[in-house]
Amino acid sequence: MFYGICNLSIVAVRFEASEKSEMVTQLLFGEHFTILEKHKNWSKIKIFSDGYEGFVDNKQFEEITEDYFTKLSTSEPIYSGEIIDFISDSNNDFTTIPIGSRLPFFFKNEFTINTKRYIYDGKVYSEKLPKKEIIQKAFIFLNTPFLWGGKTPFGIDCSGFTQIVYKLCGYQLLRDAKNQATQGEVLSFIEESEPGDLAFFDNENGEITHVGIILKDYHIIHAFGKVRIDTLDHSGIFNAELQKHTHKLRVIKKMI
Incomplete structure (x- = not known):
């Protein structure tokens, strides 16, 4: 080996x-x-x-x-x-x-x-940080351009974004959104979530293809074109610029 x-x-x-x-x-x-x-x-x-x-x-x-x-x-x-x-x-x-x-x-x-x-x-x-730090680390990457397979402030994809943010806070996530969705504890409603929890989204075939970090007041930070902040509701992510939902909510997970 x-x-x-x-x-x-x-x-x-x-x-x-x-x-x-x-x-x-x-x-x-x-x-x-x-x-x-x-x-x-x-x-x-x-x-x-x-x-x-x-x-x-x-x-x-x-x-x-x-x-x-x-x-x-x-x-x-x-x-x-x-x-x-x-x-x-x-x-x-x-x-x-x-x-x-x-x-x-x-x-x-x-x-x-x-x-x-x-x-x-x-x-x-070098140590596990409080959950509130997840949001602080997430904002480091705001406006980072989307890059398939990327995980740096110079280009990042949705699961690379959540993985690196959690990593900086001392917690290890798997690489892809569908794999990250196997981790953590399921929450039944958005109202149960806290800033720093993860929301997962699926496509028309029911496959989980997207993930983002929940913020306060029904918002989410995620990589879609760039790392951006949008509104989160029970249907999914609503993009005010496009005036439509761009992602369909599948499940919310508490990782820590």
Whole structure:
């Protein structure tokens, strides 16, 4: 078995082993994974944090030992807290990192990947935060453009948005909306929900395809064209600009 870690700022994870293939998610700096299949130019991986699978370019990650992988998997994660920042190595080379990047074994502004030492002096998140912080973190991403498979302030999809917001607050969600909908506790009515709960929406075939974070006063923040705030009612999401419902409500879940 082989293992790897993302040592670049943002790396595309694709459906197939090709640069032309659909991006299904992204690796952020410091995210580690199991290598399921290793080919000449591409590797099929399984991301440790959410179990998501896809293909990455072999030039865009670094291999790690099983021992390093195990220690990292059992350590408390520490994430960068600035929208965009940089790390420097011993050669004084800089690498930009987006918010939510993992800093392996971070201590006193330093961490290492294999034998390479990095320095980071920005804000970090390292513990479970109160539920009210979910809303504060969600607003960081307001007006971020929609990007299928994205999970950064430079492009994000609906479930990538909810996943990264919860991650910054110390809680792990699965990657896709339909999978996130299997987590948490079902609420019967909108009136039972609190800011920070998740609302899920389905398509004409009954498949859950969208998710957003409930705000106070019957509003929701979600990624649809961009991360935006709309009205939430018992039918779904009402878009005032379009003067119509854009998503049909399926279920509300309390995650924490």
